[in-house]
Amino acid sequence: MPExxxxxxxVARLAGVALGSASRALSVPDQVKxxxxxxxxxxxxxxxxxxxxxxxxxxxxxTRTIAAIYPTLDNPIFAVSIQSLQQTLWGLGYQLLVASxxxxxxxxxxxxxxxxxRGVDALVLVGTDHADAVYELARQYRLPYVLTWSFEETKRxxxxxxxxxxxxxxxxxxxxxxxxxxxxxxSGVASGNERVRARIKGTQAALATVGLDLRPEWxxxxxxxxxxxxxxxxxxxxxxxxxxxxxxxxxIHAVGAIGECRDRGLKVPDDLSITGSDDIELASVVEPKxxxxxxxxxxxxxxxxxxxxxxxxxxxxxxxxxLETIVIVRDSLKRLxx
Amino acid sequence: MPExxxxxxxVARLAGVALGSASRALSVPDQVKxxxxxxxxxxxxxxxxxxxxxxxxxxxxxTRTIAAIYPTLDNPIFAVSIQSLQQTLWGLGYQLLVASxxxxxxxxxxxxxxxxxRGVDALVLVGTDHADAVYELARQYRLPYVLTWSFEETKRxxxxxxxxxxxxxxxxxxxxxxxxxxxxxxSGVASGNERVRARIKGTQAALATVGLDLRPEWxxxxxxxxxxxxxxxxxxxxxxxxxxxxxxxxxIHAVGAIGECRDRGLKVPDDLSITGSDDIELASVVEPKxxxxxxxxxxxxxxxxxxxxxxxxxxxxxxxxxLETIVIVRDSLKRLxx
DNA sequence: TTGAAAGCGCTAACAA
DNA sequence: TTGTTAGCGCTTTCAA
Numbered sequence: 001m002p003e004x005x006x007x008x009x010x011v012a013r014l015a016g017v018a019l020g021s022a023s024r025a026l027s028v029p030d031q032v033k034x035x036x037x038x039x040x041x042x043x044x045x046x047x048x049x050x051x052x053x054x055x056x057x058x059x060x061x062x063t064r065t066i067a068a069i070y071p072t073l074d075n076p077i078f079a080v081s082i083q084s085l086q087q088t089l090w091g092l093g094y095q096l097l098v099a100s101x102x103x104x105x106x107x108x109x110x111x112x113x114x115x116x117x118r119g120v121d122a123l124v125l126v127g128t129d130h131a132d133a134v135y136e137l138a139r140q141y142r143l144p145y146v147l148t149w150s151f152e153e154t155k156r157x158x159x160x161x162x163x164x165x166x167x168x169x170x171x172x173x174x175x176x177x178x179x180x181x182x183x184x185x186x187s188g189v190a191s192g193n194e195r196v197r198a199r200i201k202g203t204q205a206a207l208a209t210v211g212l213d214l215r216p217e218w219x220x221x222x223x224x225x226x227x228x229x230x231x232x233x234x235x236x237x238x239x240x241x242x243x244x245x246x247x248x249x250x251x252i253h254a255v256g257a258i259g260e261c262r263d264r265g266l267k268v269p270d271d272l273s274i275t276g277s278d279d280i281e282l283a284s285v286v287e288p289k290x291x292x293x294x295x296x297x298x299x300x301x302x303x304x305x306x307x308x309x310x311x312x313x314x315x316x317x318x319x320x321x322x323l324e325t326i327v328i329v330r331d332s333l334k335r336l337x338x
Numbered sequence: 339m340p341e342x343x344x345x346x347x348x349v350a351r352l353a354g355v356a357l358g359s360a361s362r363a364l365s366v367p368d369q370v371k372x373x374x375x376x377x378x379x380x381x382x383x384x385x386x387x388x389x390x391x392x393x394x395x396x397x398x399x400x401t402r403t404i405a406a407i408y409p410t411l412d413n414p415i416f417a418v419s420i421q422s423l424q425q426t427l428w429g430l431g432y433q434l435l436v437a438s439x440x441x442x443x444x445x446x447x448x449x450x451x452x453x454x455x456r457g458v459d460a461l462v463l464v465g466t467d468h469a470d471a472v473y474e475l476a477r478q479y480r481l482p483y484v485l486t487w488s489f490e491e492t493k494r495x496x497x498x499x500x501x502x503x504x505x506x507x508x509x510x511x512x513x514x515x516x517x518x519x520x521x522x523x524x525s526g527v528a529s530g531n532e533r534v535r536a537r538i539k540g541t542q543a544a545l546a547t548v549g550l551d552l553r554p555e556w557x558x559x560x561x562x563x564x565x566x567x568x569x570x571x572x573x574x575x576x577x578x579x580x581x582x583x584x585x586x587x588x589x590i591h592a593v594g595a596i597g598e599c600r601d602r603g604l605k606v607p608d609d610l611s612i613t614g615s616d617d618i619e620l621a622s623v624v625e626p627k628x629x630x631x632x633x634x635x636x637x638x639x640x641x642x643x644x645x646x647x648x649x650x651x652x653x654x655x656x657x658x659x660x661l662e663t664i665v666i667v668r669d670s671l672k673r674l675x676x
Numbered sequence: 677t678t679g680a681a682a683g684c685g686c687t688a689a690c691a692a
Numbered sequence: 693t694t695g696t697t698a699g700c701g702c703t704t705t706c707a708a
Contacts, residue, residue, distance in 0.1 A: 005479065007701055018679040023703060033677060048478070053457040054401065055701030057392035058684045065435070065456065074421040079412040086411060086438060090449075095456050097403070098436050100424060111428075118403065118433050119391040140386070141343065226623050259623035285564050285597035287625055345685055356695040361687060371693060393685035396700045 006047040015043035026051070057119060065095040066308055067115045068124035071103045071193075075224055075252065076280050077297055078126070081148070084301030085124065092309045094121070103223070105192035109133035116141055122308045128152050128159070129194040144311035148304050150195050151322035159320060160304045164195045167293045167325040168202030168247075171275055174291075174327055175245055176210050179336030180273065183207065184218035184243035186232035186253045196221075199249050199277070218243055222253065229256025233272075237264070244273060244336065251276035251283045254290055258332070269334035279328055289330035296323040344385040353381035364389070395457060403433040404646055405453045406462035409441045409531075413562055413590065414618050415635055416464070419486070422639030423462065430647045432459070441561065443530035447471035454479055460646045466490050466497070467532040482649035486642050488533050489660035497658060498642045502533045505631045505663040506540030506585075509613055512629075512665055513583055514548050517674030518611065521545065522556035522581035524570035524591050534559075537587050537615070556581055560591065567594025571610075575602065582611060582674065589614035589621045592628055596670070607672035617666055627668035634661040 012022035017036055025032045025040035032040075043049070057063040066089055070078050086096045097120060101107040109131050112123070116137060123138060123145035138145050151161040175183060185203055188196040204214050220235050222228030229248060236243055248254035254276030261268050268274050268288055276283055276292035283290040300323065310317070350360035355374055363370045363378035370378075381387070395401040404427055408416050424434045435458060439445040447469050450461070454475060461476060461483035476483050489499040513521060523541055526534040542552050558573050560566030567586060574581055586592035592614030599606050606612050606626055614621055614630035621628040638661065648655070 009701075019702085020680075020704080021678060024678085027703080031677075036677080050451065051455045052396070052701050053455050054392050054395035055684090056703075058390070058396050058686085059701075059703040061684075061703095063392065072421060073411075073424060074414065074417040076412065076414060076417070079414070079417040082436075083410060083412040083438065086436065087440065090437070090452075095435060095437070095452070097433060098420075098424065099428070099433070100421065102425065113388065114428075114433070117389045117391050226619050255620070255623055259625070262625050281564050282593070282620070285593055287597070287600050347685075357686085358688080358696070359694055362694085365687080369693075374694080390685050393700090394687075396702085397685075397687040399687090399700075 005052075006049045007052070008049070010047055011040060011043045011049050014047065015039040062121050062312075063119045064093060065097050065120050066122045066124060066305075067097040067099065067118075067120040069108060069111055069115070070098065070100045070126055071105075072224075073098060073100050076282070077250070077252075077278050077295075080280075080297045081301040084298045085305050086301075088302045088305035089309070092305060094305075094309060103189070105129070105131065109137060112137050116143070121312050122146075124148060124304050124308060127193060127195055128155055129192055144308065146304050146308050146311070148300050150198070151320075152194075156320050157317055160300055160307055160323075162295055162323040162325050163202075164198035165202035165205070166322075167277060167295065168199040169206045170325070170327050171247060171277065171293050172203040172206030173209075174329070175247060175273075175275065175333065176206060176212065178273075178333060180243075180245045181212060182241070182243040182245070183212065183214065184220065184232070184236050184246045185214060185249070186220045186222055186229060186246055186257065187249040188224050188228075188253075189221050196249060203247060224250055224252055226252060226256030226259065229253035229258075230260035233257045233260040233264070233266075237266075242272070245269075245333065246272060246274045248274060248276050251278045251280045251290060251292055254292065254332070255282060255286050258286060258288070258290075269332050273333045275333050283328075284330065288332045291328065291330045291333040293325050293327050295325050299323055343390075344387045345390070346387070348385055349378060349381045349387050352385065353377040400459050400650075401457045402431060403435050403458050404460045404462060404643075405435040405437065405456075405458040407446060407449055407453070408436065408438045408464055409443075410562075411436060411438050414620070415588070415590075415616050415633075418618075418635045419639040422636045423643050424639075426640045426643035427647070430643060432643075432647060441527070443467070443469065447475065450475050454481070459650050460484075462486060462642055462646060465531060465533055466493055467530055482646065484642050484646050484649070486638050488536070489658075490532075494658050495655055498638055498645055498661075500633055500661040500663050501540075502536035503540035503543070504660075505615060505633065506537040506587075507544045508663070508665050509585060509615065509631050510541040510544030511547075512667070513585060513611075513613065513671065514544060514550065516611075516671060518581075518583045519550060520556075520579070520581040520583070521550065521552065522558065522570070522574050522584045523552060523587070524558045524560055524567060524584055524595065525587040526562050526566075526591075527559050534587060541585060562588055562590055564590060564594030564597065567591035567596075568598035571595045571598040571602070571604075575604075580610070583607075583671065584610060584612045586612060586614050589616045589618045589628060589630055592630065592670070593620060593624050596624060596626070596628075607670050611671045613671050621666075622668065626670045629666065629668045629671035631663050631665050633663050637661055 012019045149161040151159045190196040220232045276290040279294035350357045487499040489497045528534040558570045614628040617632035
């Protein structure tokens with residue numbers, strides 16, 4: 001066991017080749033004679049040599065790590081996506097540095113600055129709504145980036161995601177089709193979050209097609225937690241008139257709302273229908289099973305990973321399209337008309 | 339806007355000081371005259387200077403990043419803990435590199451090797467059951483590490499966690515106290531996972547105090563997913579005799595099991611009691627609310643972060659003790675005797 | 677295809 | 693307290 005971590009120089013010496021050749025043997029093996037390659041490999045093995053990433057990064061100006069900044073890491077939707085992002089990146093030879101701004105978008109540029117200092121080759125962001133400083137830093141440091149989850153036509157080159165507007169529109173259309181007219185919406189916090197805003201707009205648009213309006217007192221902004229969903233229910237039952245359905249912006253909201261209904265003796269969906277969005281695994285485990293919209297969580301992680309690596313390597317961008325979402329009909333939305 | 343990223347040399351030149359002084363102004367500001375400090379700071383600001391982490395790491399042999407290897411990133415229990423780990427580390431000036439071995443412990447040393455290459459100052463692992471190669475690599479590279487979640491007396495110096503044995507013992511004691519004698523256990527996969535094994539042993543021990551045994555056919559190993567919990571239910575109803583209670587190793591199992599019971603017309607807890615472990619937020623949202631054991635998820639992340647930074651700085655280790663767990667009685671465990 | 681050598685941008689030891 | 697300077701371990705020309 002070597003007392004000090006062996007360096008490439010040790011490898012080269014042992015293999016009887018020059019430092020440069022040893023380096024090439026490791027990074028561009030096909031530019032090296034097979035015999036040389038083998039000697040270097042043997043030396044590497046013998047010494048238990050592992051590259052020094054810092055030195056490599058300094059000399060090559062690439063760190064082979066990619067940063068991702070999330071609103072939070074503990075929302076299941078993000079957690080699943082992080083998992084697939086990490087696994088895919090790993091397979092492509094990249095590591096993942098994660099950070100979160102904890103749903104305080106104004107902190108994002110600080111987080112990014114710290115990441116920049118650390119050094120990364122590219123950046124994965126959530127959504128399209130970021131402070132100018134964030135885009136500015138990315139530009140200044142020539143840092144390739146992808147925007148995940150949201151898909152916006154105007155930024156299609158950078159986006160890996162789906163249309164929140166469409167997803168919400170579809171769900172709301174179903175709700176309307178089922179005969180609901182008194183409709184409440186529990187969304188996330190709209191400020192600094194274009195996904196929330198798109199959901200609200202999509203919902204409104206669907207209602208508008210049948211001349212319905214989203215009443216202001218029935219649009220409830222809540223943090224993305226079970227408790228947020230519970231709050232929404234408390235809020236709507238405080239009013240003298242109850243909606244017949246609560247459209248939730250996420251399944252987390254919906255599950256929380258169902259819990260609160262149960263605690264208050266409200267039957268779902270008989271007394272109140274509740275719909276979700278995302279189709280997390282939990283959606284089909286709770287009672288009643290959630291009618292929700294399935295979104296491509298894993299796919300986003302996988303594609304974002306591939307895409308960002310392509311960007312790093314200056315591969316021509318393939319034409320990006322919005323990923324698909326689909327409404328999953330289960331039991332939490334009641335049919336009022338037939 | 340500078341065309342090329344400014345270096346410390348640029349800063350020094352602009353500030354009219356030597357390179358070394360500029361470096362000190364940034365890393366050990368109190369070893370620098372206030373006047374110098376201020377000039378450097380002004381230059382930094384003016385140039386929008388950000389340190390080059392690779393160069394810093396190469397020269398100082400510290401990367402200011404810490405790696406954490408998890409079985410998976412998308413289990414809520416880990417996600418919450420990662421979140422608190424990341425936030426705490428951030429506050430201490432460290433970044434977090436995450437990786438997962440996807441519940442294939444045999445991959446862990448490969449993952450570690452890749453991380454080593456990247457360069458980190460310390461390591462956070464989950465549990466105490468790791469391949470020799472993992473410990474060997476950590477030793478060889480003098481990489482400080484903490485073992486999280488599990489607390490074992492024999493490794494108390496490295497552990498931040500609780501006793502899975504005790505937690506399971508307490509839960510099983512309650513189950514017994516409630517009059518159950520036909521008891522099934524849905525654990526995770528025991529191989530390479532001392533937490534699962536400790537749970538099984540703790541459960542057995544509690545049963546043994548009243549002369550009860552855990553029947554082999556009622557010990558069910560399942561992956562940590564809702565589906566795993568569902569499977570457990572399917573398995574026990576396949577036998578001619580049914581247990582009266584299913585003790586689940588995690589709330590995820592328990593929630594899945596509840597879902598499966600509902601789908602099969604089994605009433606929880608009347609037809610089958612189900613208990614969980616972890617007390618994730620969901621535990622009090624599902625119906626029936628889970629009787630479970632609360633574990634210090636957030637605390638583990640926070641403490642692990644502080645501890646690992648102390649280790650890096652060679653701070654004397656404070657005497658570590660096991661964190662506390664506590665049984666939370668809700669509605670999913672039926673009392674058979676009074 | 678290989679070897680030699682000049683850095684990459686910073687830290688830290690040393691001298692002043 | 694500051695300046696000078698020798699590396700840290702690797703990549704990448706350039707020439708052979």
